[in-house]
Amino acid sequence: MTGLEKQMQARDTLPWPERVVRAVGAGRRLQYSLLAVLLAFGVAAFFIMLSGKNPLLAYWLMLRGAFGSADAISFALNKSTPYILAGVGVALCFRARVINIGGEGQIAVGGICTTWVALHCGAWPGPLPIVLSLVAGALGGALWSGIAALLRIWRGVNEVISTLMLNFVGLLMVGEVLNGPMGEVGAGFPQSPVVPDSAFLPIIWPGSDLHIGILMALVLCAIGAMLLWRTPFGFGLRLIGASEPAARYAGVSLARSMLLVMLLAGALAGTAGGVEVLGVQYRLIEGFSVGFGFKAVAVALLGRLDPLAVIPAGLFFGFVEAGALAMQREIGVPSSLVNVIQGLTMVFVLCSIGLDKRRKRV
Amino acid sequence: MTAMLEMHAISKRFGSVHANHAIDLTVPAGRIVALLGENGSGKSTLMKLLFGIVRPDSGTIVFKGRELAAQSPKEAIAAGIGMIHQHFMLVESMSVVDNVMLGWPAAGRWLRRTEMATRIREASVRFGLELEPEQLVRDLPFGARQRVEIIKAILRGADLLILDEPTSNLSAPEVSSLMAVMRRLKDEGRSVIFISHKLGEVMEVCDEGIVLRNGRVVSQFEVGSVTRAQLARMMVDRDLDGTSPRAERPKGDGVLEVEHLTLSDGQGRTLLKDICFTLREGEILALAGVDGNGQTELVETLAGLRSPSSGMIALAGTDITAASTKARLAAGLAYIPVDRASTSIVPAMTIEDNLAMRDYMSRPWRRGILLDRHAFREQALAYIAEFGIACTGPAVTADALSGGNQQKIVLARELGRRPRVLLAAQPTWGLDPGATRFVIDQMLALRNSGAAVLYISAELEEVLMIGDRIGVLSAGRLEGIVPRSEVDLTAIGMMMAGAARERALGNDRRDANR
Numbered sequence: 001m002t003g004l005e006k007q008m009q010a011r012d013t014l015p016w017p018e019r020v021v022r023a024v025g026a027g028r029r030l031q032y033s034l035l036a037v038l039l040a041f042g043v044a045a046f047f048i049m050l051s052g053k054n055p056l057l058a059y060w061l062m063l064r065g066a067f068g069s070a071d072a073i074s075f076a077l078n079k080s081t082p083y084i085l086a087g088v089g090v091a092l093c094f095r096a097r098v099i100n101i102g103g104e105g106q107i108a109v110g111g112i113c114t115t116w117v118a119l120h121c122g123a124w125p126g127p128l129p130i131v132l133s134l135v136a137g138a139l140g141g142a143l144w145s146g147i148a149a150l151l152r153i154w155r156g157v158n159e160v161i162s163t164l165m166l167n168f169v170g171l172l173m174v175g176e177v178l179n180g181p182m183g184e185v186g187a188g189f190p191q192s193p194v195v196p197d198s199a200f201l202p203i204i205w206p207g208s209d210l211h212i213g214i215l216m217a218l219v220l221c222a223i224g225a226m227l228l229w230r231t232p233f234g235f236g237l238r239l240i241g242a243s244e245p246a247a248r249y250a251g252v253s254l255a256r257s258m259l260l261v262m263l264l265a266g267a268l269a270g271t272a273g274g275v276e277v278l279g280v281q282y283r284l285i286e287g288f289s290v291g292f293g294f295k296a297v298a299v300a301l302l303g304r305l306d307p308l309a310v311i312p313a314g315l316f317f318g319f320v321e322a323g324a325l326a327m328q329r330e331i332g333v334p335s336s337l338v339n340v341i342q343g344l345t346m347v348f349v350l351c352s353i354g355l356d357k358r359r360k361r362v
Numbered sequence: 363m364t365a366m367l368e369m370h371a372i373s374k375r376f377g378s379v380h381a382n383h384a385i386d387l388t389v390p391a392g393r394i395v396a397l398l399g400e401n402g403s404g405k406s407t408l409m410k411l412l413f414g415i416v417r418p419d420s421g422t423i424v425f426k427g428r429e430l431a432a433q434s435p436k437e438a439i440a441a442g443i444g445m446i447h448q449h450f451m452l453v454e455s456m457s458v459v460d461n462v463m464l465g466w467p468a469a470g471r472w473l474r475r476t477e478m479a480t481r482i483r484e485a486s487v488r489f490g491l492e493l494e495p496e497q498l499v500r501d502l503p504f505g506a507r508q509r510v511e512i513i514k515a516i517l518r519g520a521d522l523l524i525l526d527e528p529t530s531n532l533s534a535p536e537v538s539s540l541m542a543v544m545r546r547l548k549d550e551g552r553s554v555i556f557i558s559h560k561l562g563e564v565m566e567v568c569d570e571g572i573v574l575r576n577g578r579v580v581s582q583f584e585v586g587s588v589t590r591a592q593l594a595r596m597m598v599d600r601d602l603d604g605t606s607p608r609a610e611r612p613k614g615d616g617v618l619e620v621e622h623l624t625l626s627d628g629q630g631r632t633l634l635k636d637i638c639f640t641l642r643e644g645e646i647l648a649l650a651g652v653d654g655n656g657q658t659e660l661v662e663t664l665a666g667l668r669s670p671s672s673g674m675i676a677l678a679g680t681d682i683t684a685a686s687t688k689a690r691l692a693a694g695l696a697y698i699p700v701d702r703a704s705t706s707i708v709p710a711m712t713i714e715d716n717l718a719m720r721d722y723m724s725r726p727w728r729r730g731i732l733l734d735r736h737a738f739r740e741q742a743l744a745y746i747a748e749f750g751i752a753c754t755g756p757a758v759t760a761d762a763l764s765g766g767n768q769q770k771i772v773l774a775r776e777l778g779r780r781p782r783v784l785l786a787a788q789p790t791w792g793l794d795p796g797a798t799r800f801v802i803d804q805m806l807a808l809r810n811s812g813a814a815v816l817y818i819s820a821e822l823e824e825v826l827m828i829g830d831r832i833g834v835l836s837a838g839r840l841e842g843i844v845p846r847s848e849v850d851l852t853a854i855g856m857m858m859a860g861a862a863r864e865r866a867l868g869n870d871r872r873d874a875n876r
Contacts, residue, residue: 230732235722238711245705248667249697250719251688 030309033302036348037316044341048333058333065326066319072326074210078280080318081213082107082272082289086296087314088217088224089265091305095228096237096261097244102148102163103269103293105170106141110270111277112177113140115192115284118277119182122196129199134274141270142263144170149262153255159262167293175286182284190286201279211279217314220268224307237261269293298346317342365424366391366522366553367412372421374407381407382418383577389522394544394554396564396571396585398597400652400822400858404577405557409524413445414438426521444515445524450507454500458482458493462514485513489546490539505536512543523547524555529563530654541567559652561590561859573597594855598822614643617814618664618695618783623673625663625838633659634838637673641783646805646815647843648829650822652858656838657818658700661787664816665697666690678782691720696781698772700788702765706772709761713753714742716760716771721779745774766797773804784808784815790824802828822854834858 045055066076086103093100114137122129148162177183178190201211228234236257239247247254273289281288299317303309321338328335367389374382382404389395399405410416412423414433423430425441435445452461459479479495486493491509499507508528515523525544529537544554544567556568564571565585573581573596581596618641625634634656641647651657662668664675666687675683677693685693699705707716718727718738726737742756749770753763760768769789776784786805790798805815805828818835819825825832826849833843834857841857844850 230735232723232728232731232733235715235733238715239708239719242708242710243704245701246708246719248687249665249699249705251686251691251723 030304032352033304033309033313033349036302036345036352039348040341040344043344044337047337047340051333053331053333058327058331061330062320062323062327064323065330066323068326070205070208072322074205074208076319076322077210077214077315078318079321080314081217081279082276082292083295083299083317084217084311084314085213085220085272085275086265086269086293087299087303087310088221088307089268090296090300091303091307091310092224092228092237093261093265094241094300094305096240096257098149098258098261099160100145100148100163100262100265101160101294101297102145102166102170102266103272103296104167104289104291105163105293106144106266106269107273107276107289107292108167108170108174109144110137110141110273111284111289112174112182112273113137113270114274114277115195116182118195118199119193122198124198129196130201130278133195133199133278134271137270137274137277138267139270141268141273142266145262145266145269146259149259153259171287171290174284174288178284178286184283192284194283195278199278200282201275209280211275213275213279216271216275218311220271221307221311224310228307233257233260269296272296295342298342302345302349364391365389366426368422368424369408369412370422370424372408372411372423373419374411374416375419380577382411385421385574385577385579387572387579389553389555391521391553392548392551393569394548394556394567396568397555397557397574398559398561398564398571398593399574400559400597400820403574405574406526407577408574409445409526409555409557412438413443413524439518439520442519442521443524444512444518444520444522446508446511446515446526446528448526448528448530450511452499452507452510455498457496457498458502458510458513459495461499461510462495462517466514466518468518481517482513485516489513489516489543491543492539503536505532505539508532508536508540509543516547520552522553522555524557526557527559528556529558529560537563559859561593561856564593565590591852591856594859595852598851598855598858611644611810614645614812614814616640617643617678618816619674619676620664621674621676623660623663623675624671625659625668626671632838634663634670637840639833639840639843641814641816643782643814644809644812645830646809646817646828647831647833648817648819648825649833649835649840650819650825650854650858651835653820655835657787657820657835659838660835661697661699661785661816661818664785665695665699688723691779692724694779694782696776696779696784698776698784698786698789700791702768702772702792707760707768710759712757713746713751713760713763713771714738714756717742717745717756717775720775745771745778748778749774764797766793766800769793769797769801773801777804777808780813781808782813784813785818786815787818788820789817790819790821798824822858 041059045059048055048058066072086107090100090103114133117136118129118133121132124132144166145163148159148166151157151162152159175190178192182192184191184193201213204210204212204215228237236247236252239250239252240254240257244254272292276289277284295317299310299313302316303313320341324335324338327333365388367387369385369387372382372385373380385404385408387408397405397408407416411418414435414437417433425443430438430441453464456464459475459482462482463473463475463478482493482495485491491513493506493509493513499510502510512523528540532540541563544556547554556564558564568585570582570584572579573583573593575597583593620637620639623634623637624632626632637660639647649657659668663670666685670683673683674681677690677695680693682690682693703709708719711719715738718741721727722733726741727733729737739756745751746753746756751767751770751774753767760771763771789801793801802824805817809815817825817828826846829846831843831845832849832854834841834854836857842853
């Protein structure tokens with residue numbers, strides 16, 4: 001039993017004072033994630049020095065780029081939103097040991113469905129265009145993950161392989177529809193027409209680009225936490241993750257739980273795609289979501305598969321990326337450095353999980 | 363005759379348990395020696411000591427005139443001891459010759475496969491192993507895989523072969539060919555230690571043997587001078603006065619009826635064959651039997667974790683053969699599985715979650731679409747008090763508890779539901795005497811309250827102590843259920859050792875010859 005699994009399961013509700021003690025304890029467990037982040041920045045500093053720049057200056061510019069203005073902050077929050085949305089779905093799947101790494105494809109298909117509905121019902125009254133488009137995105141994502149889930153349940157196909165393969169199909173489908181039925185005529189670039197502005201996500205911080213997506217993400221994370229810790233369904237997921245024989249003994253239907261959690265994760269990822277279209281791009285563009293799905297997996301792991309901890313993890317990814325763009329503009333350290341930082345963070349997080357395991361075994 | 367192996371005054375304790383107590387074992391050259399005993403009598407420990415997997419607390423091992431200070435399997439192999447485990451250590455996707463060379467320094471730094479293949483062919487002919495070096499192990503039947511293990515040991519120069527229950531997965535013709543191999547080894551002056559529960563095989567192939575019980579040698583015998591019934595009696599003999607007297611109850615109504623239950627695995631092997639019994643209210647039906655004779659399969663089928671190939675299961679008059687685990691639970695069927703580490707207890711979950719793990723779908727644990735964590739807490743506190751679970755609180759993870767306290771969680775959960783029928787598979791496994799007593803008292807209390815218990819154990823002692831009626835599972839068949847007053851130890855020993863089945867097989871063979 002690894003430390004991660006232990007902390008995955010050891011949660012419950014307590015009287016308030018005890019709960020505070022618990023929260024501090026949980027914070028202590030997240031310290032590994034924090035430590036991983038710090039180590040990653042430390043190692044990345046070395047690479048910045050190699051390129052002849054001052055890492056402290058670079059990080060200062062990065063910080064200013066991420067938090068320096070209302071525009072910067074709203075940009076970073078918008079960037080974090082899809083990571084959090086898709087990440088919480090991945091976290092729920094991983095809890096039940098369903099290794100869904102199909103976020104890429106689910107986000108892409110969600111984006112397609114959202115765009116199609118937005119383009120066709122923009123004239124409908126009130127918030128209907130927004131709601132219907134996002135629902136379509138969620139359904140599209142769920143369809144995409146559902147295929148993998150059914151393949152697993154009926155034919156025993158490992159979901160790692162099927163979700164991974166469906167990623168390629170999903171991403172390529174974006175190009176396919178943009179070069180065909182949904183492409184903008186005469187644009188010269190694979191993109192759809194701009195969706196009607198009745199389908200734009202409302203701005204919640206006047207004067208900036210910050211759209212309502214981040215609030216949706218927060219609410220859905222809270223619902224995800226509720227689902228995991230407070231519902232019979234979540235209890236079943238935790239049982240399956242802890243021990244399949246125990247789950248079967250307890251009467252949990254493995255197939256049903258697996259299908260439901262996959263559909264849920266797909267819907268969340270599809271929503272992430274829809275939010276990106278309606279809140280940031282306002283149209284479907286080829287490659288609009290490349291990398292989102294894999295980053296969602298990283299975010300879920302960095303948040304140690306806790307739906308609430310996915311929020312800070314997703315924000316971290318979003319703000320680092322936003323800051324890195326500023327850093328590149330100002331002193332020419334390439335913004336792809338974020339990929340190095342994010343990658344190193346993952347390596348260190350996985351190391352800490354491994355350390356937990358080793359300590360447990362002794 | 364010179365002694366190949368002399369083990370003298372070997373003792374080994376695990377905690378408070380004397381696994382081996384001053385055991386002497388002598389294996390002469392060119393003899394096949396049987397090692398007999400029930401589960402937990404100390405056979406495996408003795409062999410692990412010999413093979414260097416475990417260190418003895420005291421005693422000496424002299425092998426071919428030299429003291430084995432050894433004590434790693436590597437040194438044991440180098441000295442000339444080979445062990446064939448029940449579960450083979452073969453790489454299925456590799457060929458026979460690759461498996462033989464694998465992990466063998468003497469195969470050389472440069473692998474000479476053709477040379478090795480020739481040696482395998484020679485040895486194969488010499489010992490009648492019928493192995494083709496280039497065949498892939500995954501294409502070989504079970505018996506042939508075993509012969510690959512044997513040839514590995516022989517080529518590495520083993521003069522003493524330990525065969526740990528080698529026939530338990532073999533078909534009848536495979537058993538006789540294994541015996542032929544053993545005889546050839548013996549003719550070459552090598553020795554064999556043959557561990558088995560099957561008295562018929564022991565009588566057929568062995569020269570002499572020892573019987574272990576509770577970690578001591580209770581008897582040494584020459585095969586020619588004992589009968590099978592005597593051997594059976596030696597294995598299971600014990601003092602029956604320790605059984606606690608209890609109130610006789612009037613015969614209750616049948617509550618669990620099992621008719622012609624048959625279960626086979628995907629590959630056509632029959633795991634349970636034509637099991638029929640009726641469990642009455644207020645009685646404990648205790649089933650004895652050596653591990654691996656269908657115990658787990660029987661309770662899992664009854665609990666709904668496996669679906670039978672044919673037959674019928676009825677609970678209180680309702681056919682539940684096709685019902686789900688959850689439905690059976692709701693109908694009053696409680697189940698204590700044998701595997702505590704990952705089935706009946708989830709070590710990483712809290713005690714309160716573990717206590718609720720089979721009931722969280724129903725009241726009071728569930729309220730509407732949400733779980734009522736307050737009810738979790740209250741139920742847990744009530745169970746902890748009622749069953750005396752020693753813990754610091756219900757929010758602690760279960761892996762902090764001892765085995766006995768973990769089993770108390772299982773008991774609290776399964777008995778707290780007031781079941782009509784309890785299936786208990788080795789509920790005292792791995793528990794200390796105090797916890798064992800507690801479990802047995804709970805079973806008796808449940809019986810006295812009018813519920814029915816199906817109790818399965820590999821410990822004959824327990825079966826005899828707890829059962830109102832007693833039966834034996836052997837090779838997937840349920841044999842001779844008798845009331846406890848009519849128990850005949852010799853007969854039970856014979857049944858456990860598969861005597862009835864061997865008789866049946868003998869008949870088949872005769873029929874075939876006719």
